[in-house]
Amino acid sequence: MATTDLHTDEASRQGASSCVGVFDSGVGGLTVLTALRDAMPTEDFIYFGDTGRTPYGSKPQEMVARFAEEISAFLLSKQVKAIVIACNTASCAALDKLSRTLPVPVFGVIDPAIDAALVHGKRIGVIGTSGTINSEAYQTRLSARGAHVWSKACPLLAPMVEEGLWDDPIAQLVVRHYLEDAPKSLHSLILGCTHYPVLKNVMSRVVPWVNLIDSAESTAEVVRTALHQKGLANTRGTGAIRHFVTGDASSYRLLASRFGVDTSSVTAIDVADLIVLGQQFAATPQQRMPA
Amino acid sequence: MATTDLHTDEASRQGASSCVGVFDSGVGGLTVLTALRDAMPTEDFIYFGDTGRTPYGSKPQEMVARFAEEISAFLLSKQVKAIVIACNTASCAALDKLSRTLPVPVFGVIDPAIDAALVHGKRIGVIGTSGTINSEAYQTRLSARGAHVWSKACPLLAPMVEEGLWDDPIAQLVVRHYLEDAPKSLHSLILGCTHYPVLKNVMSRVVPWVNLIDSAESTAEVVRTALHQKGLANTRGTGAIRHFVTGDASSYRLLASRFGVDTSSVTAIDVADLIVLGQQFAATPQQRMPA
Numbered sequence: 001m002a003t004t005d006l007h008t009d010e011a012s013r014q015g016a017s018s019c020v021g022v023f024d025s026g027v028g029g030l031t032v033l034t035a036l037r038d039a040m041p042t043e044d045f046i047y048f049g050d051t052g053r054t055p056y057g058s059k060p061q062e063m064v065a066r067f068a069e070e071i072s073a074f075l076l077s078k079q080v081k082a083i084v085i086a087c088n089t090a091s092c093a094a095l096d097k098l099s100r101t102l103p104v105p106v107f108g109v110i111d112p113a114i115d116a117a118l119v120h121g122k123r124i125g126v127i128g129t130s131g132t133i134n135s136e137a138y139q140t141r142l143s144a145r146g147a148h149v150w151s152k153a154c155p156l157l158a159p160m161v162e163e164g165l166w167d168d169p170i171a172q173l174v175v176r177h178y179l180e181d182a183p184k185s186l187h188s189l190i191l192g193c194t195h196y197p198v199l200k201n202v203m204s205r206v207v208p209w210v211n212l213i214d215s216a217e218s219t220a221e222v223v224r225t226a227l228h229q230k231g232l233a234n235t236r237g238t239g240a241i242r243h244f245v246t247g248d249a250s251s252y253r254l255l256a257s258r259f260g261v262d263t264s265s266v267t268a269i270d271v272a273d274l275i276v277l278g279q280q281f282a283a284t285p286q287q288r289m290p291a
Numbered sequence: 292m293a294t295t296d297l298h299t300d301e302a303s304r305q306g307a308s309s310c311v312g313v314f315d316s317g318v319g320g321l322t323v324l325t326a327l328r329d330a331m332p333t334e335d336f337i338y339f340g341d342t343g344r345t346p347y348g349s350k351p352q353e354m355v356a357r358f359a360e361e362i363s364a365f366l367l368s369k370q371v372k373a374i375v376i377a378c379n380t381a382s383c384a385a386l387d388k389l390s391r392t393l394p395v396p397v398f399g400v401i402d403p404a405i406d407a408a409l410v411h412g413k414r415i416g417v418i419g420t421s422g423t424i425n426s427e428a429y430q431t432r433l434s435a436r437g438a439h440v441w442s443k444a445c446p447l448l449a450p451m452v453e454e455g456l457w458d459d460p461i462a463q464l465v466v467r468h469y470l471e472d473a474p475k476s477l478h479s480l481i482l483g484c485t486h487y488p489v490l491k492n493v494m495s496r497v498v499p500w501v502n503l504i505d506s507a508e509s510t511a512e513v514v515r516t517a518l519h520q521k522g523l524a525n526t527r528g529t530g531a532i533r534h535f536v537t538g539d540a541s542s543y544r545l546l547a548s549r550f551g552v553d554t555s556s557v558t559a560i561d562v563a564d565l566i567v568l569g570q571q572f573a574a575t576p577q578q579r580m581p582a
Contacts, residue, residue, distance in 0.1 A: 052350060052351050052354070053354075055346075059343065059344065060537075060538070060562065062563075063343070063562060155454055156447070156450055156454055159446065159447055159450045160447060162446075165447075170464050170465055173460060173461050174461055246351075247351070271351060272353075
């Protein structure tokens with residue numbers, strides 16, 4: 001593939017009829033994809049699950065940022081008109097840089113979650129992977145807006161969800177292990193990982209007094225509004241979704257079906273090819289798409 | 292660093308007084324390191340924990356093989372006289388190739404575990420990461436030796452151990468989740484991941500009828516015998532251990548202390564430097580150390 005495909009040539013072809021690209025370290029971002037599809041039923045989507053390199057949460061930030069750039073290069077090669085980082089760890093590690101450098105609008109999940117949490121009051125908890133919590137991306141933004149923050153890294157939750165343990169005694173015990181110290185005074189708890197919404201039932205039994213904040217719906221609303229404002233909304237699409245994964249396609253299908261997402265089109269991508277694409281992209285000057 | 296350092300020049304300097312290099316995806320290999328130290332108290336060791344890229348178990352084999360090559364290049368740059376792959380996933384992915392290509396003896400953990408299991412009878416279970424179980428490395432070798440094999444991938448166990456949950460209700464429930472289908476006829480169960488020995492207490496309550504096979508001690512015995520036979524045993528070392536990790540050094544110290552291993556010397560290594568070292572190594576013709 002010529003590197004120019006990724007930049008100027010493609011950018012000039014991208015318009016309302018193009019797909020929206022969505023990516024995550026694995027299946028967690030499907031909670032965001034579902035909200036996007038519900039908010040914009042006539043948009044077409046590409047979902048990229050980096051299942052071969054999941055989890056992101058325990059990896060160094062610069063590594064996750066490089067993964068995010070490689071996946072963005074891949075999505076741009078598929079002519080997406082916008083990119084949604086449907087992963088908190090990758091949003092913390094890469095949103096700022098990708099927003100500055102990519103030729104299409106880029107959306108993360110952090111600010112929409114914060115906006116949704118502040119509706120309920122200023123005492124806010126946030127849970128996420130070690131990468132997300134240690135980056136302090138949520139804590140810094142919340143404090144700047146006057147919130148009192150309780151935070152906790154929960155390294156086992158995402159692997160547990162990837163394993164299909166969503167609402168059983170194991171999930172209950174592991175969630176209790178992490179949340180038993182949560183202050184009674186919390187107004188809300190941000191689920192700072194896109195895997196966590198499937199654990200809402202369990203969490204609401206463990207911390208029944210807090211509002212559980214899932215960034216999926218608020219992120220979808222932000223994306224919907226922005227696409228309209230930029231003249232990029234597609235009113236004629238069929239809601240088609242194509243999936244690309246770096247791990248095993250059949251394992252992905254099995255798990256994705258539990259999210260109620262159509263997985264008739266799943267393509268496995270070689271990580272080595274993705275790395276080359278990312279290197280080509282990084283080496284090429286980038287031109288932003290006209291707003 | 293000149294690439295020649297890694298090969299002929301170093302190999303000719305390596306002798307009995309050099310260190311033994313040991314590596315794993317994270318802290319699990321410390322169970323093997325402990326057994327090595329107990330079997331050879333006058334040997335000096337370098338332990339490399341790839342904590343920045345853990346876990347290996349969910350990653351594609353070729354990626355794990357590349358990681359193993361990069362770490363081997365690093366260990367050779369520290370003049371190790373032998374390398375122990377103290378990780379089942381990496382042994383499955385890389386032992387054959389590294390044994391052929393590295394200039395020092397290389398040891399894995401699979402065959403020692405199989406030898407130890409066959410002592411108890413031919414009905415053998417094996418548990419491990421998805422990478423280990425899907426590689427069928429154990430199953431193929433066991434079947435070739437006339438064993439009847441039951442196997443199960445247990446993706447949550449290694450992250451659970453890395454999280455410090457070793458002997459509590461969560462560990463009990465998760466172990467039960469994986470082992471409740473284990474046949475009553477099993478003579479032994481190979482703990483096909485170096486993280487699992489710390490779960491022995493829990494496992495012996497869940498499957499009290501089987502002999503739990505931990506490859507650490509049998510691997511240590513194989514290494515001890517081989518070093519003696521090759522004239523590489525060190526009878527004058529102090530049992531010093533230096534640790535190198537790709538993730539956070541203080542988190543590593545905290546978890547490693549639970550394994551009873553001295554971690555006074557821990558150095559953090561940049562993954563990017565490691566990748567460069569691996570590329571230099573792969574590009575250089577290799578010369579085996581005289582046996």
